[in-house]
Amino acid sequence: MSSSFLTHQRIHTGGKLFRCEVCDKSFSKSWSLLVHQRSHTGEKPFTCEVCNKSFSQSSALHVHQRSHTGEKPFRCEVCDKSFSNSSHLRVHQHIHTGKKPFTCKVCNKSFSMSWALLNHQRTHTGEKPFTCGICKKSFSRKTTLLEHQYIHTGEKPYTCEVCNKSFSYPSILRVHRRIHTGEKPYKCEMCDKSFSQSGKLRTHQRIHTGEKPFRCEVCEKAFTCSSDLLMHQRIHTGEKPFKCEVCNRSFSKSSNLLQHQHIHTGEKPFTCGLCNKSFSWSTTLLEHQYIHTGEKPYTCEVCNKSFSISSTLLVHRRIHTGEKPFMCEVCHKSFSKSSNLRKHKRIHTGEKPFRCEVCEKAFTQSSDLLIHQRVHTGEKPFKCEVCNKSFSKSSTLVEHQRSHTGEKPFTCEQCDRSFSQLSNLRRHQRIHQ
Template structure:
């Protein structure tokens, strides 16, 4: 290399020798020339002697001022020969050309990863050293770059400088706004080379491509699950698995799950520690991620910016809209490799997998019962705490679940949206309709192992078993009577208190429970929804229909233990037992004569009036 002046050659030779004869007296940094030292010393004095005549901005060197002035003149003297993009600095052009040549001259000595810029390598090396020199003074979190710290500080200030012009939602970073705008424009720049499906984000495309990677397992449903895969498929899958492990270098010490970035690992760790650093200012609820807090706050504002074009339903975030859209398209992209069942979202598939593994990750600390979902555990814990957070505004009754409150409110409104197609009877809940339909089909899937009696519901069978065991775990504190159900005890206690919260709108008569009110209403309407298929006679209650059917069948399931005589209903058996015991429950207040039946007592009263 040649030079026009000997002094230039002397300075250049220091590049090869590494000599830096000019040292800064403040920090000790060395330089090859006096001019470079003089420019550097301005860093310590913070003097900015060179001022831009266009915007007034000051710089520490004439070189930086000249580069800045290119912004005002729109001049880019260094152009790329491949794509014609212009640059204000020659080394910026040099860096850019590596995009075309794919040159990455700066390798990491720890993991071998290569970079096109030395500053990118320096930032990357901080991952291995775990060095985070930029510390947030509010929460103490460390960052490898000052730009990352600046973005993080917006979490504390709630500053969102990047605003969407369509819906007004604010974002912390510009790329988040750019991604969001694709929802409005419909742009999907990341296309799957296998099926042509488009995505708004590159990582969504990467996640989708795993569907194709797993096809050897999913598509061949005829292969037995225990059969070994062919060697080519097995080695291919093992290679893919090893590649993904290399991609995910950050491992959780508690559960072994791996992540691609330390920030993802940090968020995951909160699931073990229970840490929820992001708190809603309206209701105080905590969240492990800022994005979850932003979505939650829309509950308070009522904002639902993402609307389904098919049915008009609104959603608080785009992912829920995307999942909802599959209801209309019928798409189920997530497949269980055990049984081939398909699902519309990944969370449903994860929950389903627990059916095969039997995993119940969420255990109650009080009784040890396990649950597949954390939400089911939270609901269960209310049994122990007695908490009923959902309260009826009409009668004050509390419920452990919002869905139970919704069903209960229909008692007050009279709404019965679920109608039987056979008899037209309406029900306030879908499961009640399903139980009712067994009346028409005669199906009784749940049979008592002691007496053989059949039931339409498992809960009814469990309650029936108490007849044989004699167990009555819910005693009345007033009279000591025991009950098999807490709801039966609650209804019974109204006898002592005289409370009748369910009133007939026609005649004002009060009832202790809603079912008695519904049965009473049929007196006014004349409705008899339960019809005998043999003779066509109608009844107001299903129990009356069941008792009537025994007239046709001749069935007498209630047998006297003393004499073996059979009866069609339990009330007839109770009356018969008085023959053996001599008990006369109904006594005349005038002459103290006793009777076995109330009807006989009423007839007897006529002899006194005569």
């Protein structure tokens, strides 16, 4: 009776005559034991002649060599997609059949791949068996460890064939490729909007469900996206991790730093297609375009007033809520706008950053400088429609118009006498003192 026949019979009898002396695992074939023992010895006798990578099995080397040759001999009969490994084809076929043969005993979630189940089970056990030798951080997946190690080495082995941009993670490369292909495979079932990333679809779906699972522990404000919560928390911590290398100004968002840098470079990459006016920020261009369309898409839920700029609506809402989230650290006065706080701080610092180029007079606010410059230019852009008299300030025009309308909005609380100007009321009030 041949040895090959005896070996075959063990498939039916379950006989495993060959036992590992290290871990007591048994095998029905002697060569299976031999291959297994290499997991203990670390021996990798099969080496790739192209990249010198070594393997413990000749079959693993054979599959690896296809990464150099590009050979993909295993083809899916349904969609014609090809694979270098027969096991990858078998797993892929589950996409078409919907088969998920591997089920978690804890939560009954099913998977099409055994390794996916194994990785999933660690979410229940908390096991993280793969540890980085440099920083000792642990991971539940070996692939996550391998990709983490690129942080230390700086290696970016995954390169886009179109633009040659390189990435540390293959998943990021896959998502990046969709920039070139325009592919958006993740579609919302409620509004048919499509996305290039599954995570963006999940975040988008919260618009429909109203779900806000990320909550601030300080003020209880909730967010649909974890990144929005992270940025919000910087309001409380004051953290501004993104610093401009030119002027050392810091920002809580990387996007704000990027757009701030346009101040130094003078770059205005966003141009209006109607009037050719250019802007440093894409959001400013978008809101500028509402000037042409007259669109005011942002509406206050309390008073129904509409705005063309989302940030203006945000500030407006504080009229109703009374919220003043920006507090002066010196005198504790609070403001509804961050810009008002910045201006207020100059009272304490004495800073006057806006200087007239003609007479060197300095101002705390740019608007005050603009009004002052009209002293030199003689400009009076505010004209009365009744008598055509012109003024350098809009407030002066408003006061002048009362001479035509007879309006006297400032009333003395002691004698009920009314005045068209606040200054006249204050002068009058000295009579009662």
